[in-house]
Amino acid sequence: MNMIRYAYDKFLQNSHVRLTAYFLLVLLPLVMVSLYVNNRANQIIVKQANEQNMHKLESVMNNLELTVQHVDVLFNLIATNTKVLDIMAIKEAEMSPLTIVKYSELLRELGNITAVSQVVSQITMYHAETNTMISTVFGGRHVEEAAEQTWIAKLVAQASSQTSVMIPERTNGNLVSAGQSLTPDTLSFSRLLDRAESGQTPSLMMMTLHKHKLAAIFKPLLTSQHTNVVLRNREGHVIAAVPDTVQGSNTKTELERLKVSVDSPQYAWTLEVMQPYEDIYEETKPMRQYTYLIIISSLLLALFISWGIYNRIAAPLWQLTDAMKSLIGGHYDIQLKTKRKDEFGYLMHAYNRMAAHQKHLIQDHYEQQLRIVKTELSFLQSQINPHFLYNTLNSIYWTAKNYEAEEISEMVLNLSHFFRLSLHKGKDTFTVAETIEHLDYYIRIQQARLLDSFQVKYKVQEACKSISVLKLLLQPLVENAVIHGLEKKQGGGLLIVSGSIQNGFLMLSVQDNGSGIQGDRLHMIEQALHEIAAEVSPLSYLKASDIGLYGLRNVCSRMKMYYGKEARLICTSAWGEGTTVTMMLPVHEGE
């Protein structure tokens, strides 16, 4: 199941796999059709071979029968020949000279018959009464040896007064007995000579067809080297076979050969031809080979197309996807290398340009903003020359001291201290204790301004006094509290500055019991703070805003910049009762 799932997923995800699959799907019916056509062609050929062989067999059978009739005629010729009849009438135990002369004349006659017939290669006659055998090949003599006599007797017993075929013997010994050789590549016939008087042993005539003639008769059937033709009698014994195999020395089995046979109506024999299927299919072999070639090459073509699509289309797309992922991840330097000049080449180049542009855009923008801040900062800083300030404040202090204006000298002293701490070179952070001390100077100045209309209380835990905090975070909050909360109060104003550690956070808060903030404004404040908190670009506080909140936004931004997301600025207020602004700064152990 997993394999199927895996394959299916792959199929969906890769367009080239899909395309290849479609292509193969189209190929499949084509392959099936061509294989079917091949098969059909083979079947047709076999059928035709069958028919052809059948026709040929019939005509060969006719030919064979004609030959047998010819042999029959020759037998008749011999049987009615006066010389023969003369000789057959002889009943001597020993051959007299006259008989010998007659036999020699008979031999010449038989020789003439073979000369004229052209078909018969050998004629043999056996005269039972005198136990003499004459053959056109071996001359004439008595049958002496016992083995020969039994053999002849057997032949006589097998023969009849009809022309009959002699069956080659599968003996281990000599097939050449008395000059008559019976091998499967020739055809021999035998016939008994009709006897005029009964009671006499009949004489035997034997004729052998010329091997050449037999081969010529069977030649139309031997279409290929491995074709076999066999002539059998009704019992299945082999009478003649071309090529010469009495035993079944075939290298191919029955199944691999097409066997067609025909029976002779007139004579008791069957002619079979066996053709190996391989030879039959020989003709269509090229076509089959071509078909296989085509199928294989189609498959290869499909694979090639798949590879082609992958190489030219899918791979570049994947390259592009990868590059985009890296771009998203922040690597602006990715450049795709390609030498192609087609659509994909264009796409890659376009992508490269886009990425470069993006990179420049970001860098430029950042750089620009940084420059702006720097400029502002340097402008701001240029406005304050510490030495001038200190010297002037010193002068004011001593002048005030001279005039014994205690309040003025105290205020100037506090201001001097305040500015000194503010412009403290280098350090970004003060401890909480230093921050409170700094704050105190400011608050005393404000108190002096507001004619001591409010009091301040410090509730700072001992534990957090040594923690470092970013400088000038609380001061704007206190400024807000004084300006917006306590200024309007006529008396009894209270400012509480507290600091504690809770849950890993340093809680610094500024609380006043002034007028508080109205609901909408509070809401607006919260929104602005939230905006700052959410801004990806931390320099958004420089954005022009028409709602003011310069100080609060500054604090919040700086806090966020320095402390990250975890730091929070919370502003709570109740109209007419007071406002509390709390800073939650993450604090790490050991700071």
Added chain:
Amino acid sequence: MVRISRGANYFIISIYLMVFIGLLVAFYPKFSPLFTGVSTNKTSHDQQPVSIVINSLSFTYPDGLDENHNPYLTYIEEQTGLNIDVYMPPVTSYENTLHTLISSDTNLPDMLSIYSKVRLSNYVQQNKLMPLEDWIEKYGPDLKRVIPQEAWEQVTFNGHIYAIPSSYLVNGNELMYVRQDWLDKLKLPRPVTLEDYKHVIKAFATNDPDGNGKHDTYGLSMMGGLQYTSPLFGAFGIQLNQWTERGGELVFANTLPEMKEALAFFKELYQEKWIDPYFPLHTRQTMLANIERGKVGLFAGAWYDTRGAIANNRKREPEAHWVSLEYPVGKQGRQGVEGSRLVHGYQVITRGSERAADVIRLLNFIAGKGRETLILGFEHQVWTRKNGEMITNFKEHDKHLYRGIYSSLVNVHDPTLQKLRLDSYGKHYQLYDNIQKVEKHAVRDLFWGPATPTMQKKWNELNELQYNFIPIIVGVEPIESFDAYVERWNTSGGRQITKEVNDWYKIVSKRIQK
């Protein structure tokens, strides 16, 4: 996703290119057989065959081989690039079978091997043969080289050559062989005169030389057509079926009184039952079989029978000891054996044949490049060369004797090759000595010209009359019927023929004298 490297890319492209090119090649018709395995080559067996009709010379073949399937035919076919189809009619009626063949108008073979001069003339007259001189010019340089001018003259009619003549290997064929062990047993000297021979023959037949107590041996044997008798006829100064000179003129030997004497001689032998009585029914095989079985003590065998029938007899009876004798000397010291005619076979091409060029090339090969191999056998298989001498492996030689049917198509008299070959068979067979003996006493037919007009008409018929000799010898006819034979011979055209032959003789002898 797997990224395919550039190298893998190139690899796949190259595979594809190779497949593409492979397909192109496969479908290109010229190369397609490589893939389909269907051969478009035409082997020599697809060619139209050259059909030849030749004499089987009674040779046998080893198992599985025959005249159309044997290594020597394959050798010829390969060397000439021809496909040859061989047909061998039965030996006993060879000439007649050929006659029937050539008389039919259909299915004519390309080449025929005939042995009768008369028939050759007949066929030329009947326009059945193709004139060959152009073909010989083009394709038969070796034929021109090895065949002597005399032989060409015998096959030239009206200025055209109608046959390729085949000569003889040995001039003459027969020798008298006798069983020395029987002579010794019966304490007889070697016969020299004809009377001696008669004496020996009688002794062999009656005195039980094989010592088995049975009356089953004979003094002489021969064939039904009176073959294997020529030394005995030679003792009478004549040879069967030859033209001989008497008083400056040519006479047919069969009609001479000497022939009557010879027939009387044989008749006596037969009547006394000293000759195998069944000889009229004997083919060569039967006759030699009798010798092998030790039934006959004397016979006129071929010069090579020492290795044949005699050797076989010695295998059966190791004590048998055969020697060759000098030819029997008759009255007035006459001796002789039938000599071979200069031209003994004729290879003709039927007029309508389309393969005359191929036939001439075949014969040229047999006479030229192939001659040594066909006569001697395959080197390293049948014979090898050792220290300049030839050593023959008899088993192989005998197994492949059938190669003679091809080599005899153009027999060439080559004494040097012959001595080498004969000695290689075994000097103890004395084959070379035998041949020397034969050639010393060979009597040639003095008429070697083309068949005269009357010959062409009547010769075959006249030849049949010769069969009258058998009844005379056997005793069915009296010796006086010989005269009736001569009379019939003369009146049936023999006289006319004799005249024509002598006309020829006068012209030729004048030419020789010049």
